Structures are given as structure tokens and as C-alpha cells.
Amino acid sequence: xxxxxxxxxxxxxxxxxxxxxxxxxxxxxxxxxxxxxxxxxxxxxxxxxxxxxxxxxxxxxxxxxxxxxxxxxxxxxxxxxxxxxxxxxxxxxxxxxxxxxxxxxxxxxxxxxxxxxxxxxxxxxxxxxxxxxxxxxxxxxxxxxxxxxxxxxxxxxxxxxxx
Numbered sequence: 640x641x642x643x644x645x646x647x648x649x650x651x652x653x654x655x656x657x658x659x660x661x662x663x664x665x666x667x668x669x670x671x672x673x674x675x676x677x678x679x680x681x682x683x684x685x686x687x688x689x690x691x692x693x694x695x696x697x698x699x700x701x702x703x704x705x706x707x708x709x710x711x712x713x714x715x716x717x718x719x720x721x722x723x724x725x726x727x728x729x730x731x732x733x734x735x736x737x738x739x740x741x742x743x744x745x746x747x748x749x750x751x752x753x754x755x756x757x758x759x760x761x762x763x764x765x766x767x768x769x770x771x772x773x774x775x776x777x778x779x780x781x782x783x784x785x786x787x788x789x790x791x792x793x794x795x796x797x798x799x800x801x802x
Contacts, residue, residue, distance in 0.1 A: 669706060671753045674698035676780065679773040684766075695788045695799070696779035704786070705799050727751070733760075744768055 677697050680690045695701075709715070717735040720743075724730075727750040735742050746760045754775040760768045779785070786800030 669699065669702050670750050670756075672697060672699060672702055673753045673775045674785075675778050676776050676783070677773050678776045679771055682770045683768065692791055693788060693796075694776075695773075696783045696785050697799075698785055701786050701799050708799075 674697070677695050679693050679695065681687075681693070682690045716737055717733050719731055720734050721732040722729065729748040729750070731746045731748075733744050733746060735744075743763045744760050746758060749757045751757075751774075756773050758769075758771040758773075760770075762768050779787075783789075783795075784798065784800070786798040787795045788797045788799065790796045
């Protein structure tokens with residue numbers, strides 16, 4: 640069960656990573672991402688012994704859909720308190736309320752053109768909560784649809800374009 644929760648969190652973190660990198664003043668400010676297969680490595684110190692590797696077939700349309708979906712759900716436990724962008728670096732302060740327990744974190748997303756990004760999230764005490772590194776690796780393989788996210792085993796776990 641713990642593994643499923645972590646995997647669910649990871650899929651959410653990947654989608655959030657893209658959406659957080661995109662979560663600027665509005666949908667017109669989404670960063671440009673090169674369409675194709677993106678590989679990600681997620682590390683969560685204290686929760687995972689080694690990085691988890693996933694891939695996602697993505698595009699600007701997928702980013703836009705994730706942005707729209709993240710802003711539709713008013714019951715989302717997390718909200719953005721502050722966001723600013725200086726060139727290729729986006730800094731955000733996030734507050735989450737999980738069953739009455741309020742946590743704050745700061746996320747720093749560094750964009751590397753339209754083919755890479757690094758998202759580091761730190762807790763209020765400045766300890767690293769997660770690090771997600773994503774990079775474009777090429778065209779999406781045959782049979783993989785835009786929005787598909789594959790787990791470490793290569794199987795599709797989720798599609799960001801599905802309602």
C-alpha cells in the first residue's frame with residue numbers, strides 16, 4: 640500500500656512539476672516545452688531510497704491541459720501563496736492543508752530552454768522535500784499517446800489528457 644501511495648504521489652509530482660513550472664499569472668505564460676518524450680528522475684529524501692525514473696509523452700497542449708485541470712479543482716489541498724519569475728527561474732511558495740495539518744514549502748523551477756527543467760521543493764525548515772529533473776529525450780515511441788506517463792517498469796500509469 641505504501642508503494643502505491645508513493646507512486647500516486649510521484650505521478651502527481653510529475654504533473655505538478657510541469658504545472659508548477661507553468662503556474663504563472665495565466666495560461667498565456669506557460670513555458671514552451673519541446674513536444675516528445677521527456678524522462679524524469681524524482682528523488683524524495685527520507686521517502687525513497689533511490690531515484691524513481693518515469694517518462695512522459697508531452698507537449699504544450701498537455702501542459703495547457705494540466706494547467707487548466709489544476710485550476711478547476713477548488714478542493715485541491717494546496718494553494719499558491721506567491722510566485723515570481725526571473726528569466727529561467729520560477730520561485731513559488733505553496734501552502735497545503737492535509738486534514739488540518741498546514742505545511743508550507745518553496746519550489747524553485749529552473750528551465751533549461753525548452754528541453755529541460757529542474758524542480759526542487761523545500762519544506763519550511765529548508766530541508767529538501769523533493770527534486771525532479773526532467774529532460775527531453777526524443778520523439779514519443781510508437782503506441783505512446785500525448786499525456787501518457789510511464790512508470791519505472793515502462794507501463795503507462797496515467798494519461799494527463801484524460802479527464
